[in-house]
Amino acid sequence: MVNPGLDISLRRESEIPLYRQLIDQIRGLIDGGDLPGGARLPASRKLARQLGVSRISVVNAYSELRAAGYLSAHAGRGTFVARELTAPDAGPARRPVPTASQRASSIREMMRLARRPDVIDFSGGAPPGDFFPLRYLQDAINHVFERDGADALAYEVPAGYPPLRSAVRDYVRAIGINCRIDDVLITGGAQQAIDLVLQSLMRDGETLVTADPTYLGIIDIAEARRVHIHGIPIDEQGIRIDALDNALDDLRPRLIYVMPSYQNPTGHLMPLHRRRQLVQLAAQRRIPILEDEVYREFRYDGDELPPLKALDESGVVIHTNAFTKVLLPGIRIGYLVADGPYSERLARVKQAADISTPGLNQRAIHLLLERGVLAKQLERNRLELRRRRVAALAAAQRFLPAGSHWHAPGGGLFLWVELPQDGPSAAETFIAGIQRDVAFAIGALFYTGAGGSHAMRLNFGIHKPEAIEAGFKRIGAAWDALVAEYGDVERSAVL
Numbered sequence: 181m182v183n184p185g186l187d188i189s190l191r192r193e194s195e196i197p198l199y200r201q202l203i204d205q206i207r208g209l210i211d212g213g214d215l216p217g218g219a220r221l222p223a224s225r226k227l228a229r230q231l232g233v234s235r236i237s238v239v240n241a242y243s244e245l246r247a248a249g250y251l252s253a254h255a256g257r258g259t260f261v262a263r264e265l266t267a268p269d270a271g272p273a274r275r276p277v278p279t280a281s282q283r284a285s286s287i288r289e290m291m292r293l294a295r296r297p298d299v300i301d302f303s304g305g306a307p308p309g310d311f312f313p314l315r316y317l318q319d320a321i322n323h324v325f326e327r328d329g330a331d332a333l334a335y336e337v338p339a340g341y342p343p344l345r346s347a348v349r350d351y352v353r354a355i356g357i358n359c360r361i362d363d364v365l366i367t368g369g370a371q372q373a374i375d376l377v378l379q380s381l382m383r384d385g386e387t388l389v390t391a392d393p394t395y396l397g398i399i400d401i402a403e404a405r406r407v408h409i410h411g412i413p414i415d416e417q418g419i420r421i422d423a424l425d426n427a428l429d430d431l432r433p434r435l436i437y438v439m440p441s442y443q444n445p446t447g448h449l450m451p452l453h454r455r456r457q458l459v460q461l462a463a464q465r466r467i468p469i470l471e472d473e474v475y476r477e478f479r480y481d482g483d484e485l486p487p488l489k490a491l492d493e494s495g496v497v498i499h500t501n502a503f504t505k506v507l508l509p510g511i512r513i514g515y516l517v518a519d520g521p522y523s524e525r526l527a528r529v530k531q532a533a534d535i536s537t538p539g540l541n542q543r544a545i546h547l548l549l550e551r552g553v554l555a556k557q558l559e560r561n562r563l564e565l566r567r568r569r570v571a572a573l574a575a576a577q578r579f580l581p582a583g584s585h586w587h588a589p590g591g592g593l594f595l596w597v598e599l600p601q602d603g604p605s606a607a608e609t610f611i612a613g614i615q616r617d618v619a620f621a622i623g624a625l626f627y628t629g630a631g632g633s634h635a636m637r638l639n640f641g642i643h644k645p646e647a648i649e650a651g652f653k654r655i656g657a658a659w660d661a662l663v664a665e666y667g668d669v670e671r672s673a674v675l
């Protein structure tokens with residue numbers, strides 16, 4: 181096949197997948213100077229038609245080339261060859277190194293291809309929609325209107341609706357956090373809480389450290405707030421204290437961000453001794469920790485552990501959680517708990533950001549807490565998600581490639597799987613997967629640097645056991661098909 185515009189010819193009989201051939205050839209054209217910096221590439225649909233390949237292959241090739249810094253995309257204008265960075269006397273021309281966030285947006289674009297009704301989609305971070313307590317919410321909103329009238333829609337106090345703040349204070353006291361109502365700030369979900377902490381504690385160009393892999397949202401926020409993000413290696417107990425200790429010397433970060441309970445994306449739970457070490461280290465170095473506990477209540481085994489804030493005697497820990505994952509994501513109610521000097525700054529930044537979180541939503545959530553709906557919901561989440569986790573582990577054992585690794589998460593929504601290193605990558609498996617109507621989150625998305633090429637995150641919480649089984653089977657089949665295409669990796673069934 182020859183494309184007169186781009187001079188590309190693909191060999192269908194080759195063992196090399198078509199999209200990989202496409203990547204190699206476009207890269208060759210760029211490196212050889214046939215496609216200069218700034219040149220516009222054909223739209224993916226057009227190139228796919230010209231070459232007689234699926235559009236997915238072209239989108240995937242463009243995404244990988246963008247992730248490698250060869251291409252850049254401009255919303256609404258198209259895809260272009262990136263302009264070379266040539267420093268005088270700096271040797272050969274270099275491509276700009278993509279930031280974690282640019283890499284993530286390339287992968288995200290690829291993952292958007294999976295938004296089709298027939299796809300069994302494990303890629304999202306949402307809790308199961310079939311659990312939402314809709315009727316209770318409707319009753320609560322009606323009640324709030326009858327009780328409070330226009331007050332429910334007036335400007336709310338910036339720090340939050342006082343009865344909700346005091347309910348949060350009681351809620352966190354029950355898990356060992358001793359705080360005053362003034363230490364509680366209501367936010368637009370945990371996402372806004374994280375953003376407010378970065379805005380109030382960090383300046384342009386400063387560094388924050390986090391586990392690698394980490395929550396994608398913090399990578400995005402760090403980029404938007406122009407702070408550097410540095411990933412620290414992890415083990416099955418979470419962020420490694422030795423590596424963190426070294427990084428504190430080298431990088432002098434202004435903030436440590438961690439998820440002690442059922443970390444996103446790995447599902448790891450930080451044990452008590454490591455929680456203590458982490459708080460002690462931060463206190464010694466006087467570096468604030470932001471602990472994000474949005475998965476804390478999704479606990480299926482083991483005893484409850486105290487949050488870092490409950491172990492904190494010097495006020496270095498800022499705690500965030502939300503009623504989003506556990507109850508209703510779209511209502512956007514979260515909170516921060518921070519000691520005096522931090523909480524005052526946070527309240528000022530919050531007011532500048534949006535004046536206040538909507539009062540109606542705060543009042544409705546407050547009523548749901550008062551009426552015991554959260555407690556019921558937590559119980560329901562635990563029972564049903566525990567069943568889904570069992571289904572996911574059984575399906576992983578049965579259908580995922582031999583040589584894959586995962587650990588059984590004691591809580592949370594995610595199964596983190598490492599595919600065999602000598603086989604197809606997670607991105608390749610993803611592409612083969614969506615052709616079979618299944619999707620997952622590609623592991624590389626969650627790394628602050630390189631990493632995760634063979635990792636995938638599967639949200640088992642959003643599907644019923646039958647769909648989990650069907651979906652994992654499709655992933656196994658996708659991987660098998662790639663191996664058959666390559667012909668270079670053996671897969672034997674795991675029993």
Ligand SMILES: Cc1ncc(COP(=O)(O)O)c(C=O)c1O
Nearest residue numbers: 305369370371395444474502504
């Ligand atoms: C670790 C973590 N923190 C925060 C958020 C954002 O949560 P919220 O909906 O409360 O803003 C998410 C959502 O995926 C998450 O996984």
